[in-house]
Amino acid sequence: MVKQCKPILWYLFVTNGLSMLLKSQVKYIQSLGHKKFRDTEQVFVAEGPKLTGELLQAKNIRPLQVYALQEWVDKNLAAVERKDVFELHIVREQELSRISFLTKPNQVLGLFKKPSFPPIQLEHRISLALDGIQDPGNLGTLVRIADWFAIEQIICSEETADLFNPKVVQSSMGSLARVQVLHKDLKRFFSEHAKPPVYGMLLQGTALQSMGKIEEGIILVGNESKGISEELLPFVKHRVTIPRLGHAESLNAAVATGIVLSHIIST
Amino acid sequence: MVKQCKPILWYLFVTNGLSMLLKSQVKYIQSLGHKKFRDTEQVFVAEGPKLTGELLQAKNIRPLQVYALQEWVDKNLAAVERKDVFELHIVREQELSRISFLTKPNQVLGLFKKPSFPPIQLEHRISLALDGIQDPGNLGTLVRIADWFAIEQIICSEETADLFNPKVVQSSMGSLARVQVLHKDLKRFFSEHAKPPVYGMLLQGTALQSMGKIEEGIILVGNESKGISEELLPFVKHRVTIPRLGHAESLNAAVATGIVLSHIIST
Numbered sequence: 064m065v066k067q068c069k070p071i072l073w074y075l076f077v078t079n080g081l082s083m084l085l086k087s088q089v090k091y092i093q094s095l096g097h098k099k100f101r102d103t104e105q106v107f108v109a110e111g112p113k114l115t116g117e118l119l120q121a122k123n124i125r126p127l128q129v130y131a132l133q134e135w136v137d138k139n140l141a142a143v144e145r146k147d148v149f150e151l152h153i154v155r156e157q158e159l160s161r162i163s164f165l166t167k168p169n170q171v172l173g174l175f176k177k178p179s180f181p182p183i184q185l186e187h188r189i190s191l192a193l194d195g196i197q198d199p200g201n202l203g204t205l206v207r208i209a210d211w212f213a214i215e216q217i218i219c220s221e222e223t224a225d226l227f228n229p230k231v232v233q234s235s236m237g238s239l240a241r242v243q244v245l246h247k248d249l250k251r252f253f254s255e256h257a258k259p260p261v262y263g264m265l266l267q268g269t270a271l272q273s274m275g276k277i278e279e280g281i282i283l284v285g286n287e288s289k290g291i292s293e294e295l296l297p298f299v300k301h302r303v304t305i306p307r308l309g310h311a312e313s314l315n316a317a318v319a320t321g322i323v324l325s326h327i328i329s330t
Numbered sequence: 331m332v333k334q335c336k337p338i339l340w341y342l343f344v345t346n347g348l349s350m351l352l353k354s355q356v357k358y359i360q361s362l363g364h365k366k367f368r369d370t371e372q373v374f375v376a377e378g379p380k381l382t383g384e385l386l387q388a389k390n391i392r393p394l395q396v397y398a399l400q401e402w403v404d405k406n407l408a409a410v411e412r413k414d415v416f417e418l419h420i421v422r423e424q425e426l427s428r429i430s431f432l433t434k435p436n437q438v439l440g441l442f443k444k445p446s447f448p449p450i451q452l453e454h455r456i457s458l459a460l461d462g463i464q465d466p467g468n469l470g471t472l473v474r475i476a477d478w479f480a481i482e483q484i485i486c487s488e489e490t491a492d493l494f495n496p497k498v499v500q501s502s503m504g505s506l507a508r509v510q511v512l513h514k515d516l517k518r519f520f521s522e523h524a525k526p527p528v529y530g531m532l533l534q535g536t537a538l539q540s541m542g543k544i545e546e547g548i549i550l551v552g553n554e555s556k557g558i559s560e561e562l563l564p565f566v567k568h569r570v571t572i573p574r575l576g577h578a579e580s581l582n583a584a585v586a587t588g589i590v591l592s593h594i595i596s597t
Contacts, residue, residue: 208585210577210578236578308480308597309479312504314475314478318584321586322589328575330575
């Protein structure tokens, strides 16, 4: 173990006890809206008292900077100090809206180092694989569903949205600290090693209700409109279908995943 | 049966065979972004070839005006003529983007009369009741879920989003022609008549998997963050819970509804 130096907690009181944001700070935070910059920095943005509060508790996520209104700081200073936040900036609402990615900025914005996880482990457990989920809200919802059902790993195709896109972060909530999300070339991933069986969610297959519970497997979820891509179908060992009783053409990918998991995982 | 006069199909070719939109037309369509105006006119907007195509097939929805690019008209003129559309406007892309509610206008925009349905019928079937679903995307997804599971009626509290909000229309897709969505004061609605039993989706209740199938009931879905409101709890006869195996604080309301329906409806 390397001994970590305790970083200094900065309170930047410039005018009336409030921090004025420098142009360079604003630009840095705005750049975190871009995946390329997030990848280089290994940093992401999370906002709002609930999410920021949860991430300040998470063991595997290091908070770097917090920009917050005085009212938030009054209630949360202890949590900030406990987590060794490098910088705390007390800002006015108008400053917060300069850096916020939300339509309605919500008290606090934090910059966090991406979470660290142990190497993935697919045996004796259920994991998810996402083949091109492109809507950020859908990905965030899927991460929460995984967390609800105690699934710890999601392997995404390279076309799947980025977990640290501010919209995904907001919709996955604290679950992003507990569920490991990796991006891989799925074809290569499936062909490289012997893996637990792949269960593909398809419109034609075994009715979900007639499947038993499973203890091990990878549940493969297709793209919102195109489903599972041709090149991945050969890896699907079991085709699973949610029987359609009415006329809707499709179910939302996250909804379908929630339904499948609720049937195949032993509770 | 009153004999209906066949309306005249207008092709407005002004310049180069294309229709120039008048300011008043643009303003009328934009006003349909407001609930009040939609309610007065009983008209809503739907966009894109897939959704417009589906609504042009629906028996209980009358199309009024279609604004489309030439390429869409070339493929769909027969459908437009068959449905007695009052006005067909062939427009350029830049005209379409003046009236579209989408970030990326998609070939065609239609104005439709709201669908008509027979009086609601709650006995011997399963219906949904939504207590304050505020996100338009969630409402649209719930309408599709209902349609998938052959649920024909959704009773919404007055705080629930409007079905004909352009975002809800786009996310519910053709399902809005098949599922009847009413807005009511839910407290009064539940107290007025004897009704099938109400099943409330709550964090504490009977585990979903230990419930049997049901043939009749109203599934009550709570607001995204506050759940079922205090004043409606007395009407809940059965409390249903999706067991949480991991740590997510909550499931998305639409996902939870899909899970519950997949377990309690006989397939």
